[in-house]
Amino acid sequence: MTGIETSPGDHTALWPAPTADGAVDATVTVPGSKSVTNRGLILAALAAEPGWLRRPLRSRDTLLMAAALRAMGVGIEETVSDGGALGSSGPSGGGEAWRVIPAGLHGPATIDVGNAGTVMRFLPPVAALADGPVHFDGDPRSHERPLHGVIDALRALGARIDDDGRGALPLTVHGGGALDGGPVRIDASSSSQFVSALLLSAPRFNQGVEVRHIGAALPSLPHIRMTVDMLRAAGARVDTPEAGGERGVWRVAPSALLGRDLVVEPDLSNAAPFLAAALVTGGRVTIPDWPEHTTQPGDELRRIFTEMGGSCELTDTGLTFTGTGRITGIDADLHEVGELTPVIAAVAALADSESVLSGIAHLRLHETDRLAALAKEINELGGEVTETEDGLRIRPRPLHGGIFHTYEDHRLATAAAVLGLAIDGVLVENVATTAKTLPDFPGLWSGMLDATTTSARRS
Incomplete structure (x- = not known):
């Protein structure tokens, strides 16, 4: 790209x-929306069949996400629609599109996260599913941004991560090709992305996941709702028995994800x-x-x-x-x-x-x-x-x-x-x-x- x-x-x-x-x-x-584009890329990469992202955002954050997924073996092809083969013109078709072709995730790989919260937080769970080590680093500011919620949760779910105790970048995820999953408690009061990070990859965990937030009020709940809605649209089974309050529980069952034809909103x-x-x-x-x-x-x-x-x-x-x-x-x-x-x-x-x-x-x-x-x-x-x-x-x-x-x-x-x-x-x-x-x-x-x-x- x-x-x-x-x-x-x-x-x-x-x-x-x-x-x-x-x-x-x-x-x-x-x-297009960065939040929708980057979530869509991950769900398409983890799907059981190829999918499309139409009118995706091309920006530093989304290109870093695409490059990271490609480094782990995912195919991402670009094409431009004139309203024919890729769909009609207007809001639901036409323009640029990315075809995402899932593949067996693998390392070794090196990921540049830039200073993108979605890349540095959403991809370590994906890397835990890869076969081999995946190293993450980024801009100097990225080393100061909290990642402890994702790191601690992944370790509790069976992942092996080397971060020298920083709870931040740089770090290496030693992927074993699968992750047990199951229940986990996290404090996501510093970033709702900690929750979304676990939910997005959870359908591929052996036991799925039950994420329970135990900290102060969650910020940016609409972004978690976006994650849940996009998971469901991709065929995942998501239960949110306590979501919407100041504390929340999210359950995602293990399942195959569909390859979608997704039009990205502005x-x-x-x-x-x-x-x-x-x-x-x-x-x-x-x-x-x-x-x-x-x-x-x-x-x-x-x-x-x-x-x-x-x-x-x-x-x-x-x-x-x-x-x-x-x-x-x-x-x-x-x-x-x-x-x-x-x-x-x-x-x-x-x-x-x-x-x-x-x-x-x-x-x-x-x-x-x-x-x-x-x-x-x-x-x-x-x-x-x-x-x-x-x-x-x-x-x-x-x-x-x-x-x-x-x-x-x-x-x-x-x-x-x-x-x-x-x-x-x-x-x-x-x-x-x-x-x-x-x-x-x-x-x-x-x-x-x-x-x-x-x-x-x-x-």
Whole structure:
């Protein structure tokens, strides 16, 4: 698989964030969901027959996932549909597709996880099913991100893992070609990905798995619901007798998985900066193919941004969000949708009243410490953001230009672009890091503003 860089980009380059001349008016086609693409790749790799992923996301995280599966023996072929052999044009067909051909998983293999949580957490259980050792390493930041939940759980289920007691990367999984499975207790309060990691491979465990979360409230439950829904669609038997509360139990029975024909939804979390542009400028942005029903956390943007002063309409074409030119502060618990926090914080910094964002202490363990980074960078532009025990308090102040550091975090870069719409002179460090989940973000961003200019000239 070629055609895109899998490195995080130029760390020193500064991108002048464009300032909006007026209200935006554009249609922005957002690429496919990273979360769906990477889960779909794993389920297809573990299936009993070949399957398709249509309109997958091609980004650093998804290409790292595909490369890792190929290193363990899985076949992944690319093709482009013109609406013929691979399906009709429109949301359910056409465009790029990946054919995934399952094979006997094997080592030795070396996996580069980059700084992708889905790769570093979802693949060790897959590696435990391989015949031979699989070594995992990644970017320097990946060594600081917690993996203990997955490592400890896999050991309890019969896997052999060498990590020198770090509970983090680098590590080697000594695959034995199978895994016993069975009941396991984990604390997934630092990342819901610990649960999803075990569930995705569980149909291939000899006894399946019963995962019982024993820690504090689980973050990002929609992502676990996405995992469960995708497992069931692939033919797995999943029981969730206690899921939905602050503690959960998930049972997956051993079974064969179906080779699916999966169409990947647009990444709704990556739509956040574009919808925010409508809110910030008092304009209008349409995102085509927004699903009517979805487990993606980004769907909550409809409610959150409406509360902050906009309105939205969902039609067969997609979602159209309209801003009024006024932004209202918000008091929001973002525990289940923490990945939306950076862009929401940027919008809140431009509001006419205070915002309190809570339930997001786990963001300190993401690509960077997102709470500390947001507070520091917005404050250096003249803002007043303070960290709380589990979130941020944002008091709007007049802002000015300056360098916005991104710490190799794609969502910080998009948040900075939102601020730049209203503030002259915002320079975004390493905007190329957005390629982690959103290829050519600068091009999409400029295209949105160019479409607005063209529309204004025509009127």
